[in-house]
Amino acid sequence: MRFSDQFEQRFAEMLTHYPTKRSVLVPTLLYAQDETGYLSDEVIEELASRLELTALDVRNVISYYSMLTTKPRGKYNVQVCTNIACMLRGGEELLQHCEKKLGIGHKGTTPDGLFSLEEVECIGGCSWAPAAQVNYDFHENLTTEKMDRVLEGYAKKVTA
Amino acid sequence: MADLVSHPDEVKVVSRRFGMGATNLDRYLEMDGYKAVQKALGMGAEAIVNEVKNSGLRGRGGAGFSTGLKWSFVPKQAPKPKYVLCNGDESEPGTCKDRLIFEHDPHAVIEGVIIAGLAVGSHTGYIYVRGEYRYLLDIMQKAIADAYARGFLGKNIFGSGCDFDIYWHGGAGAYEVGEESALMESLEGKRGIPRIRPPFPAVVGLWGGPTVINNAETLASVPHIILGGAEWYANLGPPKNGGTRLFCLSGHLKRPGVYELPMGYNLRKMIFEVAGGIPSGRALKAVVPGGSSTPVLKSDEIDIGMDFDSVAKAGSMLGSGGVVVLDETTCIVKFALRTMKFYQHESCGWCIPCREGTDWLKKTLIRFHSGGGVKKDIDNMYYLSENMLGRTFCPLGDAAAMPTMAFIKKFRQEFEDHLDGKPCPFEKAGAAVMV
Incomplete structure (x- = not known):
């Protein structure tokens, strides 16, 4: 799983903004989706492991927000x-x-x-x-x- | 991006720097930028709170609670860090004002957050911008970075010995997150489910620390109050309703737009003079005065001042400042249906009166609008709404119930006109059924 350098920089910086790791989740999901088109199983697993969450935790959050999608969309x-x-x-x-x-x-x-x-x-x-x-x-x-x-x-x- | 409008009756306070390039920090500094923070640094917490209290500033997100009073609820001593959280998750239908603030004057929001922090003894602020406003999040990120680069944020700001950090945060599409406790959940990386209160956020908020949550327009007003003084600001509006407000005029108008007018400005004048009245000589039917959750006003109920207390006296709410104007061609049943479809979609599903209530109301309204309604539905919808009121974790249930009750109460005849399988009297023949 590879994201852009810009994504990685932003992700590393955001982790320093909050007392808990998972706080970065919502904006990070959207930035990840911008790069991959949709939140695939692979993206979900990757972000879950980085934030020490289960994939289910991440899916629970994804299903709440209307801009996030687990299915491919048009360009x-x-x-x-x-x-x-x-x-x-x-x-x-x-x-x-x-x-x-x-x-x-x-x-x-x-x-x-x-x-x-x-x-x-x-x-x-x-x-x-x-x-x-x-x-x-x-x-x-x-x-x-x-x-x-x-x-x-x-x-x-x-x-x- | 969004077009700016103007009118001679406007009193520009929050919108003073709109269209003047204030996203550029040097330009901002030329226009009294960061003077309010420097003044506040010398004032002391109590004096700041008193100044804001005396200014009559009330929450611009919708509830209209005294900002100074809200700040005074934060305990002086707390075992956990205190936070300031700027609510920029603007999503109440009819509301598009915070968008202009972020677009044209992001540093005013930063200043407001710092000053709120000084008032409550916090050293960390978050600015939450809704996910759809990506270009505004970009603007905000740059503004924060610029402020850090000059030493206006970070360690020892303006050589005061005081540290203050501000971080940006983006949403991902959820109306419910505009509710303060759901906003905190979202910022903590969770579903935006409201928290039960008490404890209130001022005592137990973000990560358990005391948290002050204010709307972006509220915070952007604060620096002007600090510089101009409480008395000046209070006198711009009627008693207990200090200042000005960004009114988002939308719907059937010749000149829709966001206008900054003094609190208490006459609603009829706002519609017919400031926004140019209704196009094509059609008549006014109704006005939703403060965003989709506020009870509708009929065309003969609009000779009122647009401030929190006057609109409340007229049986509605000033809300978020979204004034939606409906002309005589609008079907109230359809409008009620669109409103309910929204609340049903946005209900987080956590508590039953809201989750089930909005769903039943939407289903009934769809059936009703398409001619399949029975007379009993009208009273049932009213009764159902009445029973949602005050029985939900957060105000979303109320926000869905209140306008529905008003639509039925004030436009019952229009509901009855849809009975007995009759086609909607307002829909063009052959128009596709949209909802």
Whole structure:
């Protein structure tokens, strides 16, 4: 199991921030997932042994947090908010549009592995609704046309 | 990233440095940066607590508890280390203010954490940023590193002989973690399950040590109070509701955005003047005044001052400052359903009234909205919500129950309009069923 040097540096530094080892777990899981795409059995075993936890302890934590996943996802995870503020300004229509455009539903992945789609709860884009996140990037004041351009932008990133 | 707005009625305190490049430490220092910490270092703990008490600052996360009073609950002598924990797990639907603070003024949060630490005799602070806000966590990490590089954090800060460390921490997607005891669990590397109280965090908190937990906006307000004085800050708002507030205006508005207005600012004016009113000449139906958990106000209930006490008097809560505006085309049943779907998803499942209650309410509302409701459902939903109130470990159960009761009480007719298999009067014909 190899993580990037940056991950290792951050991990070593974080361990010095807390009186207990396991305190680093939640952010570390997310940083690990950023590198490996999802939290595989191997990643879980590795982090459990580093933090002197059982794999079950780690899985218990993973299942609680909505951003963490033990299944592979597309390279770009499109997260459309349909919570109240976004719903009022077309969040549901935006999600439907993405479903049609990508040909996948909630938590689905395109066959080429490029995009995943997720209907998410409030992401803090309420005043700029409707909002979506692609991985960690925020896209706001969206329309279906603007969303098309956003998705095309990510598709181009791969071919470029 | 997020667009900034402005209005002449704004009183910029917390947002004073927004859009001015204050993430850069040199720029921040030019704009009174770290002066408040230096002043606080010479004040002594008791004077800081009194200053914040007298300023009328109340928790901006939603509960509205006096910040100075909260600090005074931390015991002076403690066998374990004391901690300051900044709650930046902003996730109440309708709320997007802490995001701007982290994006534009991260050092103000750092200053707030240090000052809170000086007030309670702590030497360690944590700043918890929600997982979705990765770019803000990056900004915060850099800000903390910059502050260490100048000696504003670490050993002997500003040559005072006082040590103070601040560490960043990131979440991974959970509304419940915004609740203070669940926040501590999450920081300790566990599922975000609330702890039973008492003991309160001020006595037994992180790793068993006394812990002060404040919202990011609350802490970002503190340096301004220290520099400007309690009296100045208190006088910005009505009695017992000092200062200003970042109001996140969203929904059916011409100019939605985050505006900093004095506490007590009239809600009608906020909607129709500051945010430009409702587009396309449509009429106002209702307002959710303080995030999704606060009881809805009808269009004739909005001539109120937006401060904790006035909104409470009107039967709702100022909450987290998320003002969600609904025009006449909104289906209240659908809105109630979206709200409940959220709470059902976010309920941690630890206690039964919340776990089962939110699930039943969601199922009933789905059936109801799709035309399969029976008249008895309306009273049943109210009764179920009423029985969740006050019977859960943490306020998430209340947060789900309170708005539901208000929707039913104030918009009963709309619920009845969905009965007898009738299609939703607001849904366009042929629209896909989303939830």
